[in-house]
Each structure stands twice: as C-alpha cells, then as structure tokens.
Amino acid sequence: MDTYLDKGSAYGEILAGIKSCDPDGSVCCTDEAVFNLGKVVLVKEKLAGITLQLVDEQGYAIRQVTSKKPSDDQPSDRHLSTRQAAVIRALEKVLMHCRKEGIKLVGYSDELVAMPVVVSSDDVSPAVALDIDTHGVYRGADSMIENDNG
Structure with missing residues (x-):
C-alpha cells in the first residue's frame, strides 16, 4: 500500500512516512518541494529499496525515484540502462496492481x-x-x- 505525504512535510515527517511504507508500496506526494526533500532523506538516511513518487491530482506518477545501494546491481540489471531498468520496475508495479485488482x-x-x-x-x-x-x-x-x- 502506498504512503502519502502531506504538502509541506518536514524532514522528520518524511522519514516517518518512509519507514511506515508497505514494502510493496511507494511513498507519494503532490508537492515538488516534499519530493525533493524526500530524495535528500533517502540519501542521508541511506534507505535502500524505497520508491518515492511525485504524483498529480489524479494520482498518476509524474516523477519517480527508487533508492538502492551502490552494490545493488542485480544480474538482470547489468545489460539494461538505468532508464530501462526503471521502466521494468514501473511495469512490475503495474502488474502488482493487476494482481490487487x-x-x-x-x-x-x-x-x-x-x-x-x-x-x-x-x-x-x-x-x-x-x-x-x-x-x-x-x-x-x-x-x-x-x-x-x-
């Protein structure tokens, strides 16, 4: 399940939202400032495997980042560009939604x-x-x- 951050969320609120997020979910926000601060939180707290999304009013992802450790390159990722790997992760998320529905x-x-x-x-x-x-x-x-x- 996705976790939604309020507009104007501070560092601590973002960190709490990230830590409470379902392992299969994403941390979502509609505020670009919160999205940018969220990226800082991910890096400073060294939190890997977290997907942070900036979503529009309808809930569609406008921008997305997924944190990972520098050594997290999976064998299947080696032959794909970073952008291609991100597309595959997005597809996997869509497939997860198919299962839920x-x-x-x-x-x-x-x-x-x-x-x-x-x-x-x-x-x-x-x-x-x-x-x-x-x-x-x-x-x-x-x-x-x-x-x-x-």
Missing part, C-alpha cells in the same frame, strides 16, 4: 490477454479475454523459437 495476464499464443482471476483457465475464450496492446513488445516464446529456426 483481480486481473491475470495470460500468454495466448503470440498475444497477451487479460481476464478476471475468477475465470477458470479452462474457460479462456475471446468472450472473457481482453487483448492487450503490447505495442510489439510482447512475443510468445514459441514464435521466437520458430523464427530462430526458420
């Missing part, structure tokens, strides 16, 4: 579809499965193998 994503041949969790795997059909526009980013593993062999 009862949506499962299913690889359907070379397509990706979404459907409610309550639908049985045996009942996957176009009537209950919503095609996801993956913008050409998602490809089924079978199609990748077929293209490499053919």
Whole structure:
C-alpha cells in the first residue's frame, strides 16, 4: 500500500512516512518541494529499496525515484540502462496492481490477454479475454523459437 505525504512535510515527517511504507508500496506526494526533500532523506538516511513518487491530482506518477545501494546491481540489471531498468520496475508495479485488482495476464499464443482471476483457465475464450496492446513488445516464446529456426 502506498504512503502519502502531506504538502509541506518536514524532514522528520518524511522519514516517518518512509519507514511506515508497505514494502510493496511507494511513498507519494503532490508537492515538488516534499519530493525533493524526500530524495535528500533517502540519501542521508541511506534507505535502500524505497520508491518515492511525485504524483498529480489524479494520482498518476509524474516523477519517480527508487533508492538502492551502490552494490545493488542485480544480474538482470547489468545489460539494461538505468532508464530501462526503471521502466521494468514501473511495469512490475503495474502488474502488482493487476494482481490487487483481480486481473491475470495470460500468454495466448503470440498475444497477451487479460481476464478476471475468477475465470477458470479452462474457460479462456475471446468472450472473457481482453487483448492487450503490447505495442510489439510482447512475443510468445514459441514464435521466437520458430523464427530462430526458420
């Protein structure tokens, strides 16, 4: 669950908000000054694994930072730029929201579809499965193998 900081929050209030944040959540604020001070808190307190977001009135993230230790490079991050790794983390957060809202994503041949969790795997059909526009980013593993062999 996300933690929201009030406008004009001071250093101690931001630190308390960060420490009370759910491990899967983010620390959110709508005030740019609080966001900037939050980044200072993360660095000074050496708090790793915390995502701080500046959000607009509708709750959409405008800017986001995630703190990590200098030695926290994961093997999968080595081949990605910092920006690419941030996009992957954002995708993972979206997928976490899908789980919370009862949506499962299913690889359907070379397509990706979404459907409610309550639908049985045996009942996957176009009537209950919503095609996801993956913008050409998602490809089924079978199609990748077929293209490499053919």
